[in-house]
Amino acid sequence: MLTNYLNYLNFINNKLNKFFISQKPYIFCKKGCSKCCKNAKYFYSKIEFEYLSAGLKLLNSEEKQIIINNINNLKQEKKAGSNKNFVYECPLLINDSCSVYDYRGIICRTFGLMTAYNDGSIKIPFCAYNNLNYSNVIDTENEKISVEKFKKLNIKEEPLAFNISYEYLTDSDFEKLFNFQFGEKKPLFNWLIDYSKRKSAVSCDTRLCI
Ligand code: SF4
Numbered sequence: 382m383l384t385n386y387l388n389y390l391n392f393i394n395n396k397l398n399k400f401f402i403s404q405k406p407y408i409f410c411k412k413g414c415s416k417c418c419k420n421a422k423y424f425y426s427k428i429e430f431e432y433l434s435a436g437l438k439l440l441n442s443e444e445k446q447i448i449i450n451n452i453n454n455l456k457q458e459k460k461a462g463s464n465k466n467f468v469y470e471c472p473l474l475i476n477d478s479c480s481v482y483d484y485r486g487i488i489c490r491t492f493g494l495m496t497a498y499n500d501g502s503i504k505i506p507f508c509a510y511n512n513l514n515y516s517n518v519i520d521t522e523n524e525k526i527s528v529e530k531f532k533k534l535n536i537k538e539e540p541l542a543f544n545i546s547y548e549y550l551t552d553s554d555f556e557k558l559f560n561f562q563f564g565e566k567k568p569l570f571n572w573l574i575d576y577s578k579r580k581s582a583v584s585c586d587t588r589l590c591i
């Protein structure tokens with residue numbers, strides 16, 4: 382099943398890479414920029430988390446310890462209840478880099494592009510308001526792409542939004558096409574908590590355990 386998921390992931394990755402290339406004049410992602418990993422819920426399906434776990438197992442003990450500490454801090458934060466909606470900095474972020482980059486889930490691969498929804502609405506990445514992606518074409522007051530700014534840039538590539546919502550990318554049509562199942566979907570933090578509990582019940586040598 383994981384092999385089939387990897388075929389799907391490969392397919393999606395190729396599409397996303399093409400989208401990123403076509404949007405190059407508007408993309409300002411660079412190493413060390415990790416704002417997109419610091420304030421969300423990060424929904425993951427069961428199979429995505431299964432693949433991510435393979436990446437977690439490859440981390441060294443120091444990295445695992447940092448992640449354990451991050452998760453423990455988040456647990457405290459959640460318990461304190463001050464963060465009602467419970468959006469958080471991803472505990473897998475170490476020194477502003479994703480510790481499991483090659484194993485990251487679908488939503489993490491879409492960060493930075495504009496999303497188009499079926500109802501015709503468009504989501505501009507939040508970092509456009511932080512002088513990052515699409516900031517050179519955004520009309521911040523109206524929260525829209527400015528045709529005027531685009532024209533002033535005098536470039537061929539238009540700023541485009543793509544059908545890359547999590548709902549669409551995890552649609553059952555992809556399950557049928559690639560013969561696998563996404564399974565349950567929930568925030569990454571919840572998966573990590575369940576994973577650590579499950580691991581604590583077994584042995585404790587190379588695993589991420591809390
Ligand atoms: S898994 Fe990696 S890319 Fe995804 S939110 Fe966490 S640190 Fe960021």
Ligand code: SF4
Pocket residue numbers: 409410411414415416417418492493494506508513514
């Ligand atoms: S999507 Fe935005 S916040 Fe994330 S790395 Fe790119 S520029 Fe930075």
